[in-house]
Amino acid sequence: MDSSITPTRRRGGARGPVTSSKITVPDGDSVKVVRACTIMRPAAELYAFWREVENLAQIIKYPCSIVRISDTESRWSASAPPGDRRIEWTSLVINDEPSRLIAWRTAEGAEIAHAGSVRFEPAPGDEGTEVTVALEYNPPGGQFAALVAKLTDKEAGQQVAETLRRFKALTEAGEIPTIEGQPAGNAQDDGAAAVDAEQKDRP
């Protein structure tokens, strides 16, 4: 479901438009990721979900809080590498085309400056909507930290992919798949538990 586009390092600054929404971050050391999926729901509905910015907390896998300040401004708080520190920032919607596109960037002073866009386009044959998220950011700690982050699931590409996956499941299936909270056998006391279980008469 993800596009095959891998994160690319943009050397010498991210100048010029990277998508039609012209998302760029000012610093020269940015990382860009693009991920896409196709959802069997109308673009208008998907756009409406995304435009209600507080909804995004449902589909972002890591804990984050999002508070709407105005129609175009929201206050975000999330943990970030390295070391899962809590960081906060303000996000501004900079482009908004109903049912087609939303683009945003961080307000001045964000610790991790980033900009992003989500596009909603009908899939060929009108079979659902192609949703493409582009995200460009200045990795905290520079290039080396970005490389380290890439090796863990904290990497932005994986996070965007996971967010899209959850967005798709929620809008298409009505829920996000999970096994958290299901029973499992006791793997800790290997031998003893086995004997116990075998000796016990089951109801």
Added chain:
Amino acid sequence: MGKRRVEVQEVREPRILNPRDCIVKITSTAICGSDLHLYNGFVPTMEKGDILGHEFMGEIVEIGPAVKLRKVGDRVVVPFTIACGGCHHCQRQEWSCCDNTNPNAAMAELINGYSGSALFGYSHAFGGYAGGQAQYARVPFADVGPIKIESDLPDAKVLFLSDIFPTGYMAAENCAIDPGRSTVAVWGCGPVGQFAVRSALLLGAAKVFAIDRQPERLAMAQAAGAYPLDESKLDVHERLKELTGGRGPDAAIDAVGMEAHGSLYDTVKQRLKLEQDRPFVLRQAIRAVRKGGVLSIPGVYTGMVDKIPFGAAFAKGVTFKMGQTHVHRYLRPLLEMVQRGRIDPSFVVTHRFPLSRAAEAYETFRDRTDGCIKVVLDPAA
């Protein structure tokens, strides 16, 4: 609990985790041939304490708030693949390719490029869902998967709608059988092979050849009308050629998969972890199928295979059909066949154990001792 080690433990009861879930109180559950791949340690991403089992049925005892069709008290058979019903693949009846049921899809994507649907009790790359060799199971998408059994057919006649009957049937359907003309060779007369043999005959195959080395398995296939070939006693390739007027069978079914016997080379490589799967049957089937024929693969492969005669497949223009079964697609038509008496799937059951003796049941099934072909477990005992 580790390689070749299953245990019965008391765990807490499953509960509703998502709005479209239901909880099923299990009345019958079975051990599948593919469980042996897990048991023998050939499927990565299993964890100690994982609950196995993907062939089960029972009674719904609880439903989530978004469940509309299924009700508490419904007697249901649960497909082993978990599907949402709403994604592109589900809508195209490609249920085992469902996009939305694997919470660990990223893991599967890393291995396979894309993730298929989740499966019950079949490792974390396939979702990590607790399986049905248990007294209760949580079943997601209660309105999509579980089929309600309205008639009073006994469990043994409908239980196998969960996997092996649809799996054998899809394998036969994939052979594009021309009624009264086609010949089909089935490698492996385990439970899936048995259903493939019967399905091919139901679909009108003129001749079905059943290949195995266990006399009781060959006899069971023969009883259905197949021509048995004991691969330990004859040259399968030459014999098939002879029996098909020199053309070769129109379709070949590999109902064995990654743990085929017969090749020391692959066994050693698999043990040394140089190869994940032992594709001995696959190689033989590719060579044996006729020019322009179909190779249908219901047997499970999970990783890399070595020395596949791809040139032979290319030279002959062989069509490959494979994949996890789109179980949901077959539930209704196959249940109808059972209700009309065209097939009685309970023929395959050779052994019954109480769930409390599951460890012994696994050993018996793995070693094929005592003529063991299919084991059903009783969760109440």
